[in-house]
Amino acid sequence: MQEYVSEAIVLKKQPLGDCDIRYSFFTRRFGKMIAKAKSARKITSKLAGHLEPGNLVRVRFIEKTGLQITDALKEKKIEIALEHLSFLSDILPEGEVEPALWALCAAGHCAPSEALRVLGWDPEHAACATCDSIRVYSFHTNSQEFFCERCSMKGKGNGIVLIENIVTH
Template sequence: MIDHIFIGITLTKETSGESDSVVSILTREFGKITALARSAQRVVSKLGPHLEPLRLIEGRLVEKKRSCIADALTQISFRHIRSDPVVFAGALRILAFVREHAAELEQNDLLWETVSRSLRLLDQAVAAGALPSAISREQIFSQIHDKLHRAFGYQ
């Protein structure tokens, strides 16, 4: 059994079985990881709420036969992004793009910096009320997508 401590942004969380979840996380240390979170769907789960998409977490990954998330604690919840439905939907599209294009266990410092910095700046902008119109929101998401394309080496 090997333990790994990581910092990551939760990309997706999907139900697996009755009470488990399969979670995709973009980590600074390992790139994208997909791991099982046992009992994360239970109402009394202490782990589940920390693994919701769009959270920067500190976690512990345990490798046995299958990688499992043993612990997770939210460091940044991006609550301001979550408070604006349009911005929240855009942020989830960014995370879906990252999940689809990032290779499993392939560390990419530029991708990590691009995603984490963009989400932090977006959260600050929403908190400050600096996203007044739908046009400026779309421009911001377009710029973030351009940066992601560069991080993946597409441009």
């Protein structure tokens, strides 16, 4: 049975069925990983307190009809806004190691504009996908495109994330 152990930042948690919880992690050794905690009621007492979004944990997974969390220990709480954690969960590809981004996040720096820059989508050199304006205002996680403020308002639907510290060229 394949087993994985890594430091990880808890990005997101979602209920799965009646009693399981699905977690999204940014792990130092394996990149983003999605894993579930079986039987939340049982896990509530033991692990759930460690697995709050923003916690940096040492986590152990096993591969067993998908990844399952078998152990987690909180090392510290990282001061990153919940929506930034959720943004990371949306843009990170599964299973790709991102050491530079890991270092930033572990130090508590993970605003969307910084994360995008480190991942190779630099807002400073981006242009609106619709009108070519270089004053980019938002990033659409589904299409991985930037938009200016005016085009952002035209409603690309879900997945639009505003970029703070808007860059002016």
